[in-house]
Amino acid sequence: MPLGLLKYGFSSKYPAKHHFTPAKDLKKHYDVVIIGGGGHGCAIAYNLAKYHGLHNVAILEKSYLGGGNTARNTAVIRSNYLTEAGVNFYSESVKLYNNLSNEFNYNIMMESRGQLTLAHSDSAIRGFRWRAEVNKHLGVRSELVDRQTISELVPNLNMSEDTRFPIMAGLWHADGATARHDAVAWGYAKGACDRGVELHQLTEVEDIEITNNRVTAVKTNRGRVECGAVVQAVAGASSIVAKKAKIPLPIHCYPLQAMVTQPYKPILTPHVSSPQVHVYVHQTSRGEFVIGGGSDPYPLYNTRATLDQRESLSSAALELFPFLSQARLLRQWAGTTDMTPDYSPIMGLSPVENYYLDAGWGTWGFKATPICGVTMAELVATQKVPELIRPFELERFYRFEQVNEAGATAASH
Amino acid sequence: MPDHIASSSRDWAEYVFFHDNNAGIVTEWWCHIASSFWFLAERNTVTDEIIRTFKTDELFHGRADVTDPKSESK
Ligand SMILES: Cc1cc2nc3c(=O)[nH]c(=O)nc-3n(C[C@H](O)[C@H](O)[C@H](O)COP(=O)(O)OP(=O)(O)OC[C@H]3O[C@@H](n4cnc5c(N)ncnc54)[C@H](O)[C@@H]3O)c2cc1C
Numbered sequence: 001m002p003l004g005l006l007k008y009g010f011s012s013k014y015p016a017k018h019h020f021t022p023a024k025d026l027k028k029h030y031d032v033v034i035i036g037g038g039g040h041g042c043a044i045a046y047n048l049a050k051y052h053g054l055h056n057v058a059i060l061e062k063s064y065l066g067g068g069n070t071a072r073n074t075a076v077i078r079s080n081y082l083t084e085a086g087v088n089f090y091s092e093s094v095k096l097y098n099n100l101s102n103e104f105n106y107n108i109m110m111e112s113r114g115q116l117t118l119a120h121s122d123s124a125i126r127g128f129r130w131r132a133e134v135n136k137h138l139g140v141r142s143e144l145v146d147r148q149t150i151s152e153l154v155p156n157l158n159m160s161e162d163t164r165f166p167i168m169a170g171l172w173h174a175d176g177a178t179a180r181h182d183a184v185a186w187g188y189a190k191g192a193c194d195r196g197v198e199l200h201q202l203t204e205v206e207d208i209e210i211t212n213n214r215v216t217a218v219k220t221n222r223g224r225v226e227c228g229a230v231v232q233a234v235a236g237a238s239s240i241v242a243k244k245a246k247i248p249l250p251i252h253c254y255p256l257q258a259m260v261t262q263p264y265k266p267i268l269t270p271h272v273s274s275p276q277v278h279v280y281v282h283q284t285s286r287g288e289f290v291i292g293g294g295s296d297p298y299p300l301y302n303t304r305a306t307l308d309q310r311e312s313l314s315s316a317a318l319e320l321f322p323f324l325s326q327a328r329l330l331r332q333w334a335g336t337t338d339m340t341p342d343y344s345p346i347m348g349l350s351p352v353e354n355y356y357l358d359a360g361w362g363t364w365g366f367k368a369t370p371i372c373g374v375t376m377a378e379l380v381a382t383q384k385v386p387e388l389i390r391p392f393e394l395e396r397f398y399r400f401e402q403v404n405e406a407g408a409t410a411a412s413h
Numbered sequence: 414m415p416d417h418i419a420s421s422s423r424d425w426a427e428y429v430f431f432h433d434n435n436a437g438i439v440t441e442w443w444c445h446i447a448s449s450f451w452f453l454a455e456r457n458t459v460t461d462e463i464i465r466t467f468k469t470d471e472l473f474h475g476r477a478d479v480t481d482p483k484s485e486s487k
Contacts, residue, residue: 239434250430253458301436301459341430398426 019186020193023058023200026225030058030198032380033218033227035205035241036234037061038070039181039366040358042188043373044231044380045197051374052381055196059189060220062204066185069235072303072335073366074258074292075181076271076280078115080135080142080173085391086344086405087138089371092388094175096370104187108179111285113270115176116145116153118320120165120276127406128171141174154272158322165276165319176271178282184369208244214353215245229354229380233372236301236336238346238359247350249359250397251338254295255302256363257309259332261324263287272320279316289327291317295337295363305332337362342402347376348385348393356380357394438464440472 008014032048034041037059048054061067079091101108119125128144135142150170151159159167189199200222207219208230217226234241242249264287273280278293293313296306310332317324339362340346346360358376361368375386385393391403415424433439436459443454443466453472455464 240436248427248431249434250432252432252434253436299434299458300461302461304461397430398423400422400426 019190020199023198026058026200026203026220026223027056027198029056029226029228031056031228032058033225033230034059035218035230035232036068036237037065037185037189037199037201038068038233038235039066039185039188039369040070040233040235040361040372040376041231042066042185042192042199043369044233044358044376045192045199046188046195047373047377048381049192049195049197052377054381057192057197058225059192059197059199060203060205060218060225061199061201064201065189065199066182069335069337069361069365070181070185070369072256072258072333073181074280074282074290075178075366076115076176076282077110077179077367078173078176078271079140079367080115080117080131080171080176082131082134082406083344083403084134084138085403087135087140089388089392090367091138091140091175092374093368093371094177096374097177097179097367100179100184100187100370104191106183106187106190108183108187109285110177110179112175112177113282114153115173115271115273116150117171117173118150118167118272118274118276119169119171120167120274122168124276125169128169131171135173143172145170145172153270154268156267156321156323157272158320163319165274178271178284181366184366188369188373205241205244208241208355210245210352210355213351215355229356231356231358231376231380233358233376235338235359235361235365238338242350242357242359245350245352245355247352247355247357247394249346249357249394250341251346251360252299253301253336254298254339255300255304255334256292256295256337257305257313257332257334258290258292259305259310259313260284260291260330261289261327262330264289264327267323268321274316274320277316277319279313279320281317281321288330289317289321289324295339296334301336303334303336305334339363341397343405344403345392346394347372347389348379350394360392 041059045057045059079094081087132142132144204221205218209217215230232241239249239251268283271282291313340360350357375389378386415428438457444451454466
């Protein structure tokens, strides 16, 4: 065995071959240009190439593959939302996630360990009952559970009644899961590149050329590229990129921070979240405790970490799990999130004919990656808006038809 | 603010939802909660630097006109 390992280490076949070939020079023309090489951009490219026969596609990424919010999220996947539009959309995504490793023949480390959201007040219980009923009606596993069941699901949760906000009940979502976020982006990128899509990293879209209300080309730091259609999937840079196409968006950018401890033995099975104390915690398969919470208090395009947030996340996590008091923090980080007024995304057509929007993913977009790939690719290929994403079109704001997705807010993702 | 009588609902939507979301220097209203004192601040939304804070009378003079044109005729 050690000899075999040594041989492998020195052999010319090591390191194993690249997941995909790095793209060469930019072509003069692509049928579809995708701005943003995060999970969403790669998923859209993958679906265009695999299911719609569109291979002359480029993903233009200003930095590196999956280095934006795809690299920064806490990987929570769930579908226990509150609106019908939201539940239908996210539950399709969870279904796709469940089969994604097979779809790619590449392990995304999907783990369905469930999600428990805690209620510390009567009004929260009322809200949870409402959510559970909506969820069940639409085929999502979601139920209101009492303190006894909570102690069985999470034996080491602090159930004391002597805390500031004692736990009164919970919303148990058996479909809740996590997956390795990087692997999702890599799997889509590999599958897309295997089918002729070009991934161009370090390629920033600096300007967008529009004639007669149609995009004709994008200008990048590496030259000008003509294109038949453009999809923007740039999350935190949504307003900035859309502005280049003269499209105003109802988005404000706020940092969202998270942090992680050193690895410990497996002790916590589900994902536990508390909108009341503004924190959520889960233990990864590596053993680290991932701790996240609400957004920063004011708008900012910056990914610095703050002591304020570290203190508030720590104290909230300790309230739920006092045994973490000896845990050591390994990292703290942030991503710039593109928040919409109704906590729902902005997907679909834009005022520019062949320019498509995949934006407004805020603090909840990782779980939507597979379904965005499917629906946005269908839209670009067929020019028809899939029913699943119709409620999320930009025009809704002009008609005051927001999709008020209270199930996406604060620490409950 | 759009004219509350003459504006279309589209104008209102723009006013209510569509803001600049600038990456760069912005001027904003802030409130010192302890004293309920409202002031203005210039802030860089990329570097997180507060460039300066100042009292509202540097930019605003007099009171806002909040009379309802409908009630004037009465
Ligand atoms: C701390 C944190 C925790 C989160 N937790 C969760 C969670 O648990 N569950 C969940 O569902 N969601 C979560 N989210 C939200 C989720 O991460 C995002 O909504 C999602 O990753 C968005 O994916 P994306 O591919 O659209 O964007 P990104 O991954 O950000 O990709 C956009 C890419 O566009 C590139 N780009 C920008 N401008 C340009 C340009 N001009 N030209 C070319 N390329 C450009 C960027 O470099 C970037 O790589 C979290 C976010 C954060 C920050």
